[in-house]
Amino acid sequence: MSAPVSFAPWQRRIYDQAASSLDAGRLGHGLLFCGPAQLGKRAVAERLAQRVLCQQRGADGEPCGTCRSCHLIAAGTHPDYQVVSFVMNKEGTRLRTEIVIEQIRRLSEQMALTPQYGGAQVVIIDPADAINTAACNALLKTLEEPVPGRYLWLVSAHPARLPATIRSRCQRLEFRLPPQAEASAWLNAQGHADAAAREALDAARGHPGLAHEWLKGEGLKLRREVAADLAKLGRGEASASEVAQRWCGDEDAALRLRHAADLALADAASLTDPVRARSLAAWFDQANRTRDLLRTTVRSDLAVIELLLAWRAGEAGRAQGGTRK
Numbered sequence: 477m478s479a480p481v482s483f484a485p486w487q488r489r490i491y492d493q494a495a496s497s498l499d500a501g502r503l504g505h506g507l508l509f510c511g512p513a514q515l516g517k518r519a520v521a522e523r524l525a526q527r528v529l530c531q532q533r534g535a536d537g538e539p540c541g542t543c544r545s546c547h548l549i550a551a552g553t554h555p556d557y558q559v560v561s562f563v564m565n566k567e568g569t570r571l572r573t574e575i576v577i578e579q580i581r582r583l584s585e586q587m588a589l590t591p592q593y594g595g596a597q598v599v600i601i602d603p604a605d606a607i608n609t610a611a612c613n614a615l616l617k618t619l620e621e622p623v624p625g626r627y628l629w630l631v632s633a634h635p636a637r638l639p640a641t642i643r644s645r646c647q648r649l650e651f652r653l654p655p656q657a658e659a660s661a662w663l664n665a666q667g668h669a670d671a672a673a674r675e676a677l678d679a680a681r682g683h684p685g686l687a688h689e690w691l692k693g694e695g696l697k698l699r700r701e702v703a704a705d706l707a708k709l710g711r712g713e714a715s716a717s718e719v720a721q722r723w724c725g726d727e728d729a730a731l732r733l734r735h736a737a738d739l740a741l742a743d744a745a746s747l748t749d750p751v752r753a754r755s756l757a758a759w760f761d762q763a764n765r766t767r768d769l770l771r772t773t774v775r776s777d778l779a780v781i782e783l784l785l786a787w788r789a790g791e792a793g794r795a796q797g798g799t800r801k
């Protein structure tokens with residue numbers, strides 16, 4: 477009997493495709509699971525690993541969930557299965573933000589050994605785009621010398637950040653945003669009411685994983701607050717510094733800027749005035765650049781004030797001349 481697995485339809489499509497390649501003996505040694513974050517790439521890779529390693533697969537080819545291999549995978553102790561991700565720094569004070577060469581060397585050594593269960597060996601690296609340059613070179617060697625039954629799978633939301641030499645040695649499994657009807661139906665199945673699901677999906681530009689997260693948490697409420705702040709700012713009812721202080725006051729600053737950029741874009745699409753539409757597009761870019769600055773050491777609140785002042789100037793210009801549809 478198969479272990480229960482509840483894939484979204486877009487996950488199911490990729491899984492079925494990879495599973496049939498595996499069963500036909502055509503599955504690549506190196507795979508690159510890529511596509512937007514929060515579409516469940518890692519879960520598909522993990523399930524596929526279980527399918528590779530299970531010792532008594534069902535008639536449908538699915539892993540049994542009860543054999544020794546399946547148990548060890550579930551416990552995270554299967555000797556022929558590794559997931560490489562961020563580890564603690566040397567001081568043990570925080571997680572590293574890179575995957576470093578020692579980790580890649582260890583997995584290469586492991587992959588050179590005979591699998592302990594006599595079957596295959598699977599290594600998943602997630603997020604693969606966090607592998608630093610030195611580690612990439614070491615990884616490339618492993619990818620260049622494929623051994624039958626040894627699988628090295630990379631998971632990445634930003635595959636363009638990987639060196640072309642690595643990408644070219646991997647078979648690509650590309651996750652895409654699903655059609656809107658499928659995304660809505662999935663959100664409904666997660667327990668979200670129709671109207672809220674539609675609003676969230678709209679705000680997330682069709683990304684069901686993001687919409688789901690925003691519906692579970694504060695994401696949509698935050699978006700409404702950002703819209704209200706921008707409107708007040710435009711009418712001169714709030715100052716840029718006061719709004720900036722609120723936006724930068726907690727860990728949601730990046731999400732607020734993302735919403736602000738999206739709202740500007742949506743606004744631009746509803747305008748007939750080409751001058752204001754262009755200025756909104758420029759503001760969209762500025763908002764995204766400001767969001768990138770949040771990750772650096774720059775005084776991000778100053779950049780946010782500048783952004784908000786630009787918003788107010790643009791809105792003042794619109795009040796004088798622009799017309800709306």
Ligand SMILES: [Zn+2]
Pocket residue numbers: 529530531532533539540541542543544545546
């Ligand atoms: Zn099994």
